[in-house]
Amino acid sequence: xxxxxxxxxxxxxxxxxxxxxxxxxxxxxxxxxxxxxxxxxxxxxxxxxxxxxxxxxxxxxxxxxxxxxxxxxxxxxxxxxxxxxxxxxxxxxxxxxxxxxxxxxxxxxxxxxxxxxxxxxxxxxxxxxxxxxxxxxxxxxxxxxxxxxxxxxxxxxxxxxxxxxxxxxxxxxxxxxxxxxxxxxxxxxxxxxxxxxxxxxxxxxxxxxxxxxxxxxxxxxxxxxxxxxxxxxxxxxxxxxxxxxxxxxxxxxxxxxxxxxxxxxxxxxxxxxxxxxxxxxxxxxxxxxxxxxxxxxxxxxxxxxxxx
Amino acid sequence: xxxxxxxxxxxxxxxxxxxxxxxxxxxxxxxxxxxxxxxxxxxxxxxxxxxxxxxxxxxxxxxxxxxxxxxxxxxxxxxxxxxxxxxxxxxxxxxxxxxxxxxxxxxxxxxxxxxxxxxxxxxxxxxxxxxxxxxxxxxxxxxxxxxxxxxxxxxxxxxxxxxxxxxxxxxxxxxxxxxxxxxxxxxxxxxxxxxxxxxxxxxxxxxxxxxxxxxxxxxxxxxxxxxxxxxxxxxxxxxxxxxxxxxxxxxxxxxxxxxxxxxxxxxxxxxxxxxxxxxxxxxxxxxxxxxxxxxxxxxxxxxxxxxxxxxxxxxxxxxxxxxxxxxxxxxxx
Ligand SMILES: Nc1ncnc2c1ncn2[C@@H]1O[C@H](COP(=O)(O)OP(=O)(O)OP(=O)(O)O)[C@@H](O)[C@H]1O
Ligand SMILES: [Mg+2]
Numbered sequence: 208x209x210x211x212x213x214x215x216x217x218x219x220x221x222x223x224x225x226x227x228x229x230x231x232x233x234x235x236x237x238x239x240x241x242x243x244x245x246x247x248x249x250x251x252x253x254x255x256x257x258x259x260x261x262x263x264x265x266x267x268x269x270x271x272x273x274x275x276x277x278x279x280x281x282x283x284x285x286x287x288x289x290x291x292x293x294x295x296x297x298x299x300x301x302x303x304x305x306x307x308x309x310x311x312x313x314x315x316x317x318x319x320x321x322x323x324x325x326x327x328x329x330x331x332x333x334x335x336x337x338x339x340x341x342x343x344x345x346x347x348x349x350x351x352x353x354x355x356x357x358x359x360x361x362x363x364x365x366x367x368x369x370x371x372x373x374x375x376x377x378x379x380x381x382x383x384x385x386x387x388x389x390x391x392x393x394x395x396x397x398x399x400x401x402x403x404x405x406x407x408x409x410x411x412x413x414x415x416x417x418x419x420x421x422x423x424x425x426x427x428x429x430x431x432x433x434x435x436x437x438x439x440x441x442x443x444x445x446x447x448x449x450x451x452x453x454x455x456x457x458x459x460x461x462x463x464x465x466x467x468x469x470x471x472x473x474x475x476x477x478x479x480x481x482x483x484x485x486x487x488x489x490x491x492x493x494x495x496x497x498x499x500x501x502x503x504x505x506x507x508x509x510x511x512x513x514x515x
Numbered sequence: 516x517x518x519x520x521x522x523x524x525x526x527x528x529x530x531x532x533x534x535x536x537x538x539x540x541x542x543x544x545x546x547x548x549x550x551x552x553x554x555x556x557x558x559x560x561x562x563x564x565x566x567x568x569x570x571x572x573x574x575x576x577x578x579x580x581x582x583x584x585x586x587x588x589x590x591x592x593x594x595x596x597x598x599x600x601x602x603x604x605x606x607x608x609x610x611x612x613x614x615x616x617x618x619x620x621x622x623x624x625x626x627x628x629x630x631x632x633x634x635x636x637x638x639x640x641x642x643x644x645x646x647x648x649x650x651x652x653x654x655x656x657x658x659x660x661x662x663x664x665x666x667x668x669x670x671x672x673x674x675x676x677x678x679x680x681x682x683x684x685x686x687x688x689x690x691x692x693x694x695x696x697x698x699x700x701x702x703x704x705x706x707x708x709x710x711x712x713x714x715x716x717x718x719x720x721x722x723x724x725x726x727x728x729x730x731x732x733x734x735x736x737x738x739x740x741x742x743x744x745x746x747x748x749x750x751x752x753x754x755x756x757x758x759x760x761x762x763x764x765x766x767x768x769x770x771x772x773x774x775x776x777x778x779x780x781x782x783x784x785x786x787x788x789x790x791x792x793x794x795x796x797x798x799x800x801x802x803x804x805x806x807x808x809x810x811x812x813x814x815x816x817x818x819x820x821x822x823x824x825x826x827x828x829x830x831x832x833x834x835x836x837x838x839x840x841x842x843x844x845x846x847x848x
Contacts, residue, residue, distance in 0.1 A: 222630075222672070401623035408585050409638045409690065410611040419637065423628045 234501045243497025250491050254300040261294035266456060268294075274470070274477045284479035286463070287470025295463050296483045302459035304491065306375050307441035313379025314386060314440070315433035321383065322390025323425065327398055327417055336387075343384035349446065352377050356452040370454035378443045386432050393425050427506035435499030438492040445488050460484035529599040531614075531698055531730050532584055534559040537593035539579050539754075543803055551802040553579040555754035555810075556828070557593070561698075566724065566731040568745030568762070570738050570777070574800060576754045577734045578619060581700045584732075585616055612642055614698040615691035617720075620707050621683035625675040631686050632671040635659055638693045654693060662689035663719050681712035685719065692723060698730040699723075706735070717744070738777050742766045747838075750774045753800045753810045759830060760839035770833050770841040772815045809844070817845060 234240035253260065262281075271289040275281060283292035325336040355377050356370075363373035397403065398421065406416050447453065448461025455462070467473065467481035539554040553576045561567050569577050582588035584595060586607045595602040597610055618624040625634060635655035638644075645651045659667040662685040675683055684704060691699060701720060705713040721744065724731050735741055741748050741762065748765040750758040750773065758771040769775045806813050812822040821844050830840035840846075 401618050401620060402626045404582075404587055405616070405618055405624045405687070406626075406637070407587055408611055408616045409641055409694070410608045411637075411641050412608075415641060419629075420626050424626070 230502070230505065233505045234498060237501050237504070239497040240501030243494045243499075243501060246490050246494035247498060250300055250304065250487070250494065253297055254304045257297035257301045261291075261297040263291040263294045265290040265295040265298055265458060274472065274475065274480065276477070277479050283483055284477070286480050287466055287472065292463075292479055292483060295458060296460070296487060299458055299460040299463050299484055300487060300491075302371060302454075302457050303441055303444060303461065303488070306371060306378070306444040306459065307437045307491075307495075309375040310378035310382065310440040310444070311433050311437040313375065314383040314436055315429050317379070318383035318386025318432070319390055319422075319425065319429045320387075322387035323394055323417060323421055325387065326391040326394030327413070327421055333391075337391075340384050340387055343381065344388070346381075348381055348443065352381055352443065352447055353450065353452065356447055360452065369456060370452070371457045371459075374444055374447055374452065374454075378440050378447075382436055382440060382443070386429065386436065389432060390425050390429060393428055394421055397421055397424055427502075431499060431502040431506050434495055434502055438495035438499070441488065441492055441495070460487050530560045530562045530596075531598065532559070532561040533594075533596040533599070534580075534584075535594040535596070537580070537583065537595065538591040539576070539583060539588060540591045541802075546803075549803055552754050552805055553802050554583065554590075554593075555802075555805060557751075557755060558830070559749060559756060559759075561730065561732060562747075563697075563730055564728060565747060566733060566745045568741035568748040569732060569734045569751055570736065570741045570748060571751035572736055572777075572800065574802065575751045576802070577736075577751060578702050580751075581616065581702045581732065581734055584700060585611055585614060587616075608642075612694050613696055614700065615694060615696040617684070617687050617691060617699060617701045617704045619702045619704075621680050621687055622707065624687055625683055627675055629675075630671065631659070631664070631673050631675075631678070634686050635690050635693050638690055642694060644694070655689075658689040658692045659686070661692060661719075661723065662686070663715065664689065679712070680708045681716055684708060684716050688716075688719060688723070692727075695727075696729070698732075700732040700734070702734045703736070704733075706737075738766065738774075750777070753805055754802060755810065755842070756830065757811065757843070758841040760833070760836065764833070764836055764839040768833075768836070768839070770839070770846050771811075771843045772817050772845075773811050774841075776814075776816075809842075819844075 231244075234244055265286075268291065269289045271281065271285045271291070273285060273287055273289040275285045275289075277284045281291050281293065283296065286292050286295060321336050321340065325333045325340070356373060359373055359377075360370060363370045366372045368375075403416055403420055406420055411419070444453075444459060445461035445464065448459050449465045449468070451465060453459055453462040453465065458466075461484075463484040464481060467477070467484075470477075470480070472478075472480040534557050537554050537557040537559075538552065540550040540552050543549045543551055555576075557576075557580060559580075569580065571577055579588055583590055584602075586602055597605050602610070629637070632652075632655060635658055636651050639651045639654060640647075645654055656667040656671075659665075659670060664670045664682065664685050670678070670682070670686075675686075678686065688704075699720075704720065705716050708716060717740075720731070723729060733741065733744055738748075745762050748760065748762050749756045750765060750771065752773050758765055758769065758774045765774060766778065769778055800810075807826070808824050809815070809818070809822040809827055812818040815822065825844070827842040827844055830842045831846045833839040833841060833846055
């Protein structure tokens, strides 16, 4: 007899790790993937370590001269309140990226759920969900977000995370429609595939097929799409914060731009106040876009089919 | 009760599947209500323990019939009986545990994101067979090895794209066998495979059949293969059976001109017959434009007036050959 096979039920995590490593190295193998990933690693580290890295607390330390240009005391100068801009940018990275991530995850989860249910079950469920989807696709994002965020602003002050939480929910709820559209069309083609029919022939229920066959095959697409959406949600947060809907206790890059604008930094030429958060936004949005496209290239079903 | 006695006596003779006047129509898009009649009045009997061959050209409805038997294809009209009970009243999940299917294209029938191990464990999990973990793994290993993937550990963690077509089809067969079915519907199980591995995969199927007493439907467009593997053969043309009988009857003494034409284009198992080479001419069959009268008459070398107007709806019994029937006006019962 052949040697007893070394099979165990616990190969799953090792495989998942290997798959993650493979995906990362595939992203790294393209030039834009490399650039995007480098940007994101730097900013993510800065955001995570900001409480340690930031020299001061920009929401409390207002002791210095206002709008002072960069010096050895304040590497990026001070803002209109006399707070350290470098600290503001680091803390702001944390808020901006957290909102962007969390909102994109909400959008991805809703988009995947709506898309899968709509595409797999079809019929009146599909028609209803598609109508809702259409509605979310056509409502103008900014006016709607501003109205909701303004209306709920006071209430949100008592929530954990304050208005940041409100922004996460509002942005997340308003950005899933494209994802669900994409997922739905992918599901429509997946459910005609022979392996889905074979699962039916094995006696699998619709719920089983969705969990074991449809979801695992749309997840890479959802993942790529969600990474791309992060750049949109970060921009959305910056915009909403810029028009004054941010949380003053948790200032993001958008909040900084708002303050810079209010204090006349642009007019007085205090570039060190508005350029750093602006560049931060641009770079991070660029990073997510580049990585998102790199992942999309990897998971694009058409490209993979040809290889597999 | 009298009923029970009746049931027992019928079970022994009731076919596993019986199909009566089955119709499956597909609407054709942008055609103003036209339909493709993929199945157009199929009658069929699949007996227990039998290897039944379903033979016909591409597009004649073989896969549609196979899928309909497992309730994977909605039917337009007609009846499908499982053990004498209408399929629509039967517990589909139970039927799909007893009767398994091997699909035409092994490159399409495995989930690309499931390893070989996951593929053979899945049917066990769906039906809650065995204990999770070591017990199911042991069963999965056993069926993989029975399907010829030895040692199973070498294949367990592989993904479908790392396997050859033959290996994939073995995984499909193994997953089907994991449920210990009593019957297997094989839809052209080797036609997508390299010629060099076809014999091996067929050998696996026939060995499993013999060892486990499976009933088998073997769908193919190759009459020679059907002759080699099947007990009975049903020849299908444009959504209907045109000739049925034992393999010897259908191949050795074909009565329908279509069967004769099919035999003439494949290397005949009977060398003497090779002199008689009729070529299958005329339009390719199209399920959305089934000819009136006998559906085969535009291509039939023997067609006469009646064939153009009257449809030989029922298969006529061939005199002196029990069970041999053909839907042709030239065969008189
Ligand atoms: N989902 C569908 N929608 C529309 N028409 C269909 C569909 N499935 C099958 N058909 C049509 O029904 C007919 C029979 O198809 P089927 O796949 O059963 O043939 P087949 O005998 O299995 O052919 P092959 O040998 O090529 O597999 C064909 O004309 C086909 O175009
Ligand atoms: Mg077919």
